[in-house]
């Protein structure tokens with residue numbers, strides 16, 4: 312029997328998360344090495360509508376596992392239900408997002424299945440006729456190539472790396488719906504609160520200027536706001552460290568546990584480019600990195616790299632822009 316690549320669909324608030332389509336693109340890339348069938352699993356309380364949508368738009372066969380307990384995500388239920396599902400079939404690969412939920416259930420699932428667990432995946436390749444995977448290490452500054460040595464591997468794939476390429480098959484996929492009971496014994500979600508911050512500000516901006524640990528102290532955040540002020544329709548974001556320190560609000564955090572942005576211009580000020588940050592902004596059309604370390608991972612994804620101390624560069628740049636703007640006004644009047 313042909314062994315299957317399974318994609319675990321991610322969804323939130325009744326909507327399919329973009330990472331689901333990226334996982335299908337990742338699975339399609341694996342098929343350039345191995346022509347394996349692709350199948351999707353979606354778990355939740357009421358997910359048959361989303362299953363129909365994925366089958367129709369992506370051409371993938373899908374099984375919806377409807378479980379009354381899953382009104383909200385619960386890692387214990389995911390691990391148990393998936394372990395039961397895969398008891399009778401050893402898939403080739405199980406693909407989940409390297410997201411808050413994907414990293415919550417996938418490594419534990421791998422332990423139950425006796426499978427290899429590989430997180431933070433950014434690429435797929437072949438090593439001596441075997442599939443292997445590239446994963447980011449050292450905050451994204453290096454890439455390790457990892458070869459699973461088990462029959463099944465459970466993979467967490469970085470969001471923002473694999474772009475949706477279209478349906479995996481020209482025909483609509485089939486939908487199977489299974490209803491399962493499972494009562495969580497160890498944990499339960501008591502509710503979900505919306506964030507206080509306005510998530511629209513970052514996602515609607517044409518230009519996002521983000522502050523990282525390299526700003527040094529809270530006062531230098533003002534520099535980042537001044538830089539953003541040069542651009543209409545701009546917003547200020549930041550890395551997690553900056554939000555943890557309270558220099559910016561959590562609603563401004565960009566990355567896997569923050570906002571995902573894809574502006575026309577992203578300016579990263581003193582941000583190293585950890586995979587968790589890159590996955591929230593790598594869809595930006597043009598990236599500028601200001602960083603004293605030329606080897607920082609952000610420098611390798613940037614279109615323009617400014618190897619300078621931001622505390623010197625940003626005021627000089629703002630001054631030059633203001634001088635150029637007042638010069639052109641004088642010319643207009645003259």
Ligand SMILES: Cc1cc2nc3c(=O)[nH]c(=O)nc-3n(C[C@H](O)[C@H](O)[C@H](O)COP(=O)(O)OP(=O)(O)OC[C@H]3O[C@@H](n4cnc5c(N)ncnc54)[C@H](O)[C@@H]3O)c2cc1C
Pocket residue numbers: 450522523524525526527549550551552553564565566567568569580581582583584585586587588591601602603604607619620621622
């Ligand atoms: C489960 C999990 C989820 C996470 N989610 C997120 C997330 O959503 N978003 C996120 O951002 N992180 C997230 N992180 C944290 C992430 O791993 C990194 O720790 C974080 O992104 C690093 O932030 P940074 O780049 O600002 O700081 P650092 O890694 O400390 O980098 C600072 C950079 O500033 C440069 N620098 C220093 N001084 C200057 C100067 N004067 N001028 C210019 N450059 C300078 C340095 O060369 C360095 O490259 C997560 C981590 C985990 C484990």
